[in-house]
Amino acid sequence: MKKNNTPLIIVWGAAGLSLLAGLLLTVHSLNGISRTQEILLKKANDIRELAGMRSQANRYHALLTAAVQYPAGSIPLETLARTTVPAQSMRLLATDITPSVPGWTAKKVSVEFTDIAGTDLGKLLDAGAIANPPWTLLECTLFAAATPGRVAKATLVFSTVERSSAGN
Amino acid sequence: MNFTTPTGWAHTAYGIDENGGQPILIKAVRRGRSLSFSKADSSETATPAPRTVLAACLFQRESFTRWLTAPIASSRKAATVFHSLLDIQLPFSVEDCEIALLGTMPTDDGTGTRGLVAGARHEDIEKKLEGLAQSGLDPHLLDHESIALWHQSLIEYAPVREESSPRVVIYLGSDRITLVADQSAVFLGALSLRQPEAEAIHRFLKSHFPDVPAITQFLWTGPGATLGTVESLYASLSSRWPGSSKIVHEPETFLARALAGRALTPCPTSCNLRSGLHLHPELARRQEKQPTLWGRACLASGLLLCLVNVVWLAAAQHRISETQASLKALAVEVSGSPRGIQVGQEVLAARRAMDQQTKTMEPFLAAVDGPLRDTLNTILFLATEEGLTIETLTLSRKNGVIHGLAPKFEQGGKLAQRLNGAGWTTSVERKVQPPGEEREAFVIGMERNREKK
Numbered sequence: 001m002k003k004n005n006t007p008l009i010i011v012w013g014a015a016g017l018s019l020l021a022g023l024l025l026t027v028h029s030l031n032g033i034s035r036t037q038e039i040l041l042k043k044a045n046d047i048r049e050l051a052g053m054r055s056q057a058n059r060y061h062a063l064l065t066a067a068v069q070y071p072a073g074s075i076p077l078e079t080l081a082r083t084t085v086p087a088q089s090m091r092l093l094a095t096d097i098t099p100s101v102p103g104w105t106a107k108k109v110s111v112e113f114t115d116i117a118g119t120d121l122g123k124l125l126d127a128g129a130i131a132n133p134p135w136t137l138l139e140c141t142l143f144a145a146a147t148p149g150r151v152a153k154a155t156l157v158f159s160t161v162e163r164s165s166a167g168n
Numbered sequence: 169m170n171f172t173t174p175t176g177w178a179h180t181a182y183g184i185d186e187n188g189g190q191p192i193l194i195k196a197v198r199r200g201r202s203l204s205f206s207k208a209d210s211s212e213t214a215t216p217a218p219r220t221v222l223a224a225c226l227f228q229r230e231s232f233t234r235w236l237t238a239p240i241a242s243s244r245k246a247a248t249v250f251h252s253l254l255d256i257q258l259p260f261s262v263e264d265c266e267i268a269l270l271g272t273m274p275t276d277d278g279t280g281t282r283g284l285v286a287g288a289r290h291e292d293i294e295k296k297l298e299g300l301a302q303s304g305l306d307p308h309l310l311d312h313e314s315i316a317l318w319h320q321s322l323i324e325y326a327p328v329r330e331e332s333s334p335r336v337v338i339y340l341g342s343d344r345i346t347l348v349a350d351q352s353a354v355f356l357g358a359l360s361l362r363q364p365e366a367e368a369i370h371r372f373l374k375s376h377f378p379d380v381p382a383i384t385q386f387l388w389t390g391p392g393a394t395l396g397t398v399e400s401l402y403a404s405l406s407s408r409w410p411g412s413s414k415i416v417h418e419p420e421t422f423l424a425r426a427l428a429g430r431a432l433t434p435c436p437t438s439c440n441l442r443s444g445l446h447l448h449p450e451l452a453r454r455q456e457k458q459p460t461l462w463g464r465a466c467l468a469s470g471l472l473l474c475l476v477n478v479v480w481l482a483a484a485q486h487r488i489s490e491t492q493a494s495l496k497a498l499a500v501e502v503s504g505s506p507r508g509i510q511v512g513q514e515v516l517a518a519r520r521a522m523d524q525q526t527k528t529m530e531p532f533l534a535a536v537d538g539p540l541r542d543t544l545n546t547i548l549f550l551a552t553e554e555g556l557t558i559e560t561l562t563l564s565r566k567n568g569v570i571h572g573l574a575p576k577f578e579q580g581g582k583l584a585q586r587l588n589g590a591g592w593t594t595s596v597e598r599k600v601q602p603p604g605e606e607r608e609a610f611v612i613g614m615e616r617n618r619e620k621k
Contacts, residue, residue, distance in 0.1 A: 011463035018470025025477035043491045050498040063532045106531040125541045137540040142561040
């Protein structure tokens with residue numbers, strides 16, 4: 001009888017252990033469901049956010065790709081101003097050159113105009129916009145003159161980008 | 169006392185009746201929920217196929233049935249005292265018997281419990297088995313003749329619900345007569361006779377029905393239930409026991425059918441007096457295996473549960489890993505970082521990289537995102553159109569202030585509205601009019617409301 005009982009004890013022992021393990025695993029799995037959902041949801045949100053950033057990066061890449069056509073260096077602002085505004089009215093205040101993305105530098109120029117026609121200012125802005133690379137207006141401060149259509153004093157800050165000599 | 173268990177695992181059963189030492193064999197096969205019966209011969213029972221059982225019975229003369237009454241309302245508790253009650257009633261010790269409790273019911277007043285037991289002495293069981301062995305038969309089950317006859321009569325000739333008239337089943341064999349009394353589908357008692365004597369039958373009926381009922385049903389069965397024999401016997405009885413008389417269908421195999429059917433179909437009155445010491449080796453083997461089978465089933469269930477959970481956990485982890493890999497790849501692509509990014513830091517690393525990139529891209533973005541030139545041109549154009557005088561104008565990519573004079577304050581408002589539609593949020597306020605100035609002074613504050621990156 002003893003000989004017969006031993007396999008039975010082993011079978012039932014193993015059955016008990018496997019059922020207990022199964023139950024514990026089931027409890028563990030059930031407890032883990034909401035945590036897993038939380039994790040996946042967070043990662044999905046992160047992926048969405050990163051996808052937005054990737055779109056942004058792609059836009060930057062497109063801008064840089066378009067900028068490849070710029071020649072090295074830029075047309076000096078004074079040269080543009082010479083064709084649009086009277087020379088005596090312009091005074092160069094400051095020039096600031098800083099590195100931009102690799103292979104490019106950013107140039108910021110501050111100029112002051114005195115007693116200038118509003119239309120001349122407009123011509124300068126248009127000429128800057130179509131230059132290659134373009135000169136972009138960043139800031140301006142205008143004080144009107146007594147004469148309609150004229151500006152007593154105008155302080156303008158322009159920026160442009162220049163391909164560095166190593167090329168991009 | 170044990171509740172006997174039917175051989176539910178079998179799908180074929182042979183019912184064995186005996187008539188004058190000759191076996192009468194009926195084969196029953198389970199087909200779904202129904203049984204099909206056919207005659208069989210002893211060559212089929214010599215070596216039974218797997219999942220086949222042989223069912224014989226102890227005749228009424230070799231065994232006994234008793235109704236016991238315990239003054240205990242609970243049937244479970246009453247069952248524990250039936251053994252002692254039976255010992256008192258039997259002329260021999262109950263320890264020398266195999267007993268089967270076939271059912272219980274409350275007493276009429278509800279204070280006690282009645283139990284129907286069937287049993288036989290060990291020596292009678294052994295004698296029966298030896299007798300059957302000589303015919304080459306080794307039955308798995310030893311049913312009780314009277315109980316089997318009574319049960320089969322209810323199956324083949326179910327009483328009408330409203331009918332409570334007494335019924336007597338009479339088995340006519342060449343070497344035995346068995347009487348079973350029933351009323352309202354309740355087994356009342358049984359008797360064995362050597363000869364079919366009308367007087368003895370009458371006394372048996374009188375013992376169970378002291379007041380002769382208006383109608384008594386007689387069901388005749390057994391190999392001796394021929395028309396002539398039955399008519400003759402019934403003629404002697406019908407004057408004292410009026411009612412109806414019927415020979416069952418195929419009376420010679422009625423008991424064998426009953427035994428075969430009961431072996432395959434569990435019922436409350438299932439009875440196997442070949443138990444305990446006499447238990448058939450195959451049943452003993454199955455009983456022994458049962459705990460192991462159950463144990464294996466539990467083990468398999470436990471393992472399956474473990475497996476399901478492991479697979480589920482692995483799948484969940486895989487999903488997380490996959491998502492994490494996509495997240496990391498995207499973060500590396502956005503941040504341009506060739507080195508790995510710590511888990512949980514992907515968005516932060518990418519955001520830092522993008523912020524840095526946005527800073528260095530400012531000059532490029534300034535040229536395309538809402539050029540200030542357009543805003544300045546709009547202001548100057550509207551000023552001319554509306555007759556505004558711009559006294560001072562301060563403008564940057566993020567904000568601006570316009571001090572001006574207008575024939576009417578509302579014209580300053582129009583400028584503000586136009587700037588609202590060009591990506592600015594504006595506020596317009598009146599200023600104190602300069603002395604001597606007829607025009608209305610205004611100030612417009614501007615905030616960029618759409619940062620294109």
